[in-house]
Amino acid sequence: MAKQSSIRTPIVCVMGHVDHGKTSLLDRIRGSSVVSTEEGAITQHIGATLVPIDAITRMSGALSKVSVNIPGLLFIDTPGHHAFTTLRARGGALADMAIVVVDINEGFRPQTIEALQILRNYKTPFVIAANKVDRIHGWRVQQGQPFAKTFAQQNERVQGTLETKVYELVGKLSDLGFSSERFDRVSDFARNICIVPTSAITGEGLPDILMVLIGLAQRYMTENLKVSADGPGAGTVLEVKEERGLGMTLDLILYDGTLNVGDEVVVAGNDQIIETKVRSLLKPRPMKEILIEERFERVKSVTAAAGIKVAAPKLDGVIAGSPFRVVRGGNRDEIIEQVRHEVQDIQVTLSDIGVLIRADTIGALEALSKELEGHHVQVMRAAVGPVTRHDVIEAGTIRDPLYSAIVAFNTPVLPDAVDALADAAMSHVSIFEGGVIYQLLDDYIEWREEKKQ
Ligand code: GDP
Ligand code: MG
Secondary structure, eight states: OOOOEEEOOOEEEEEESTTSSHHHHHHHHHHHHHHTSOTTOSEEETTEEEEEHHHHHHHHGGGOOSOOOSOEEEEEOOSSOGGGGGOEETTEESOSEEEEEEETTTOOOHHHHHHHHHHHHHTOOEEEEEEOGGGSTTOOOOTTOOHHHHHHTSOHHHHHHHHHHHHHHHHHHHHTTOOEEEGGGOSOTTTSEEEEEOOTTTOTTHHHHHHHHHHHHHHHSTGGGEEETTSBOEEEEEEEEEETTTEEEEEEEEEESEEETTOEEEEEBSSSEEEEEOOEEEEEOOGGGTTSSOSEEEESEEESSEEEEEEOTTOTTBOTTOEEEEEOSSOHHHHHHHHHHHHHTSOOOEEEEEEEEEESSHHHHHHHHHHHHHTTOOEEEEEESOBOHHHHHHHHTOSSGGGOEEEEESOOBOHHHHHHHHSGGGTTOEEEEESOHHHHHHHHHHHHHHHHO
């Protein structure tokens, strides 16, 4: 077969504040696509769900006016890890696009704002799902209908309430420097952010949100989506997990090229670059085969975009968010250099004296350090993974008590680190934990101000 470039599946991330409906929205998209696809066409991936284009066009029905040339959409499942959105691919964002879910009745919350700041930093196109419209008092549900149809069925008061709430979002977005409109009034996707009223429970507005995503992909990113399908694979590590019978494995989003069993690959560990060889590639088993003893199905090869589990020797210490590269055709040294560069490239400026920071992924560590830097808080050491006993002891030896602190974003504190804190010699050390970057920052700054007095 001739070497050809093709348009790969865009990767879509779902972001937003806790309980605003991210999981429900993904579930509803997945459920509806299962219903509207030929059996077997919907494919489960590790850490992701692929919705093929035929399912999307069927779901969006008459709305699909644009000619569609992408194979589908790969939604990254974000089980509570909103920091997945900070995952990177060659210096940019791993996600090609995002849906920011906002509970229309609650409006913006801290994680909504954080999501928008991250998207702005990476210049990632996104759409706002103004979710839970069915909770508006007096709403008449039109199961699975596009917005125009369901809106027309609402009485004037409900329509007015919806308009007011949408304009509140427009105002909030404007405060953050984004120009936005209700999606059906947007003519230029490049200038305006689309707000789509949705319900993840009734499916209302879902066809519209899919159409906006397809529109964004087609008009503004087709160039970025060109891949040579048979080129060497490139991906980002989502998670590093021990699996019974398989040993250490990587859950990976492959965003470029092809990955085969037996490929030599390069990934980043906590303090060294790791070279290894793919032993097996694993996909989840389809639902109907759930009784089969083995949870995973082995495949020989995968092509981007895809979510896949990789089993290989020497994976201990690989960091979440690490780049993952296939070595093919004698460019080993070049690839190692690239991976090293990408990992070191995270813009953490380290000082002789400063706080210790921890996060669950490389991208999250970068986002955290940027925010600290913006507030003139120096960082002495930055690492991916849980807070260790060693971290506490190191923080305890920092000469300036205002820096005897550990800031831990989205990552646990190990029990022996907690024990170390109980030691009288460490009593001046504080650990700040949490899942919202700027709240962590506020907490640390407040603590520092109190100490100064
Ligand atoms: P996440 O934390 O953002 O993933 O939010 P979930 O998807 O877990 O939703 C939180 C709660 O809100 C659950 O009880 C959902 O059933 C409910 N929920 C989510 N979306 C909607 C919606 O559109 N309408 C209504 N009525 N409830 C919703
Ligand atoms: Mg959730």
